Amino acid sequence: MDLISRLGAWALARPRVLVVDAPGSDEHRWRAEAELDRRGWPLGVGPADTDLLLVLGAPGRELAAAVDVVWSQIPAPRARVGLRASDDVAAALDAGRAALRERARSGSFDHRPSPGSLLGKEDEQAHEGMDHGGGHEGMDHGGGHEGMDHGGGHEGMDHGGGHEGMDHGGGHVGMDHGGGHEGHHMHHGGEVAGLPMAMTGPDRDGLELDVLKVSLGPVLPGWPTGLLLRAELQGDVLTGAAFSWLDVESLPAARSELDPRQVGLDHLARFLLVAGWPTAARDARSARDGLRSEDRASRAAAEDLAERLARRVGRSRVLAWTAAGVGCSPRGERTASGGSVTDRLRHWCEVAGGRTGDDIGLPTLEDVADMVDGAEIGTARLVVAALGLEPVPAWPSPESARA
Numbered sequence: 001m002d003l004i005s006r007l008g009a010w011a012l013a014r015p016r017v018l019v020v021d022a023p024g025s026d027e028h029r030w031r032a033e034a035e036l037d038r039r040g041w042p043l044g045v046g047p048a049d050t051d052l053l054l055v056l057g058a059p060g061r062e063l064a065a066a067v068d069v070v071w072s073q074i075p076a077p078r079a080r081v082g083l084r085a086s087d088d089v090a091a092a093l094d095a096g097r098a099a100l101r102e103r104a105r106s107g108s109f110d111h112r113p114s115p116g117s118l119l120g121k122e123d124e125q126a127h128e129g130m131d132h133g134g135g136h137e138g139m140d141h142g143g144g145h146e147g148m149d150h151g152g153g154h155e156g157m158d159h160g161g162g163h164e165g166m167d168h169g170g171g172h173v174g175m176d177h178g179g180g181h182e183g184h185h186m187h188h189g190g191e192v193a194g195l196p197m198a199m200t201g202p203d204r205d206g207l208e209l210d211v212l213k214v215s216l217g218p219v220l221p222g223w224p225t226g227l228l229l230r231a232e233l234q235g236d237v238l239t240g241a242a243f244s245w246l247d248v249e250s251l252p253a254a255r256s257e258l259d260p261r262q263v264g265l266d267h268l269a270r271f272l273l274v275a276g277w278p279t280a281a282r283d284a285r286s287a288r289d290g291l292r293s294e295d296r297a298s299r300a301a302a303e304d305l306a307e308r309l310a311r312r313v314g315r316s317r318v319l320a321w322t323a324a325g326v327g328c329s330p331r332g333e334r335t336a337s338g339g340s341v342t343d344r345l346r347h348w349c350e351v352a353g354g355r356t357g358d359d360i361g362l363p364t365l366e367d368v369a370d371m372v373d374g375a376e377i378g379t380a381r382l383v384v385a386a387l388g389l390e391p392v393p394a395w396p397s398p399e400s401a402r403a
Contacts, residue, residue: 008104015051018044022057034289047073053080060247077103222274243365264351267388274385310353327383344386
């Protein structure tokens with residue numbers, strides 16, 4: 001085995017896995033995450049640092065299209081595994097890693113469709129120098145903007161029609177055109193290959209800043225799968241936020257009853273992942289999975305771990321400082337909006353520690369939009385992660401969500 005082959009085998013020994021769980025697949029995701037933690041395989045934070053895409057359950061039509069866009073952004077070598085509830089998780093992960101190693105060894109990488117082809121924009125991308133209607137005559141947009149920067153959790157292509165501006169990373173929303181957006185006069189607006197460009201408008205301080213239509217979701221670590229946030233990014237804050245769920249007509253009418261403590265630990269784990277505390281997030285997942293064990297000793301150890309974790313998180317001054325004042329509704333309706341991020345964090349700690357927390361309200365998507373309006377992207381992600389939103393069917397209202 002030559003050096004390159006050895007390095008390739010070493011790099012793929014623990015592939016990074018991006019997990020996409022269809023609504024109603026919570027227990028399925030818990031089993032997959034437990035196996036990933038047991039193997040020490042890291043979770044991907046976005047398409048650019050992902051090796052293996054793990055799709056759990058049966059996504060609806062809109063979510064499946066979003067997953068295809070995410071798949072088109074994952075660099076080679078890559079592998080995709082679909083996992084149903086009855087499938088063996090360990091066997092599926094082994095098969096995915098074997099496929100990765102084979103593709104890396106042979107160098108036979110599969111075709112990567114451009115985002116434009118997935119959005120039906122082939123005609124716009126096929127002609128160099130065409131007039132895009134936004135004052136960008138003669139611009140060469142290449143073959144679907146391949147090579148755009150999606151790395152390090154800063155993915156954020158605006159995907160246009162159907163899933164406009166879905167952001168699949170956490171951080172900088174919008175295409176990275178490099179070096180201060182050379183060749184793209186953002187104040188002209190318009191579209192390039194179906195991707196809307198920025199315009200300018202007055203901000204809350206009366207300054208003229210770029211206004212870019214962006215989105216977060218529907219596939220994002222620590223983010224409820226299928227939730228889509230559309231907003232305008234002006235400077236570093238979000239304005240005009242609006243939330244919606246994908247595939248609301250095909251969502252399951254009822255979810256299986258899950259243990260409240262395990263659910264609390266799951267919400268705590270996802271929040272800690274977004275907050276940048278991965279070791280505590282792993283402990284929360286470990287406690288959650290241990291409580292599902294049939295072995296009495298394992299359950300006792302998991303209960304002890306959950307109590308210690310709840311105390312550690314609840315007493316963290318850094319986390320309290322980070323979340324201080326985040327998520328308060330501009331209208332001041334704390335109960336209607338489900339409380340601030342700090343309130344929610346304390347609630348999940350109480351539930352994780354085995355104590356029955358007070359009901360702090362069931363937020364609607366309009367309440368959540370009020371909470372993130374005027375916030376930075378990272379703050380918006382903390383708010384959504386803390387609330388623990390779950391999709392509900394289109395009846396009686398597609399705009400409601402439960403925490």
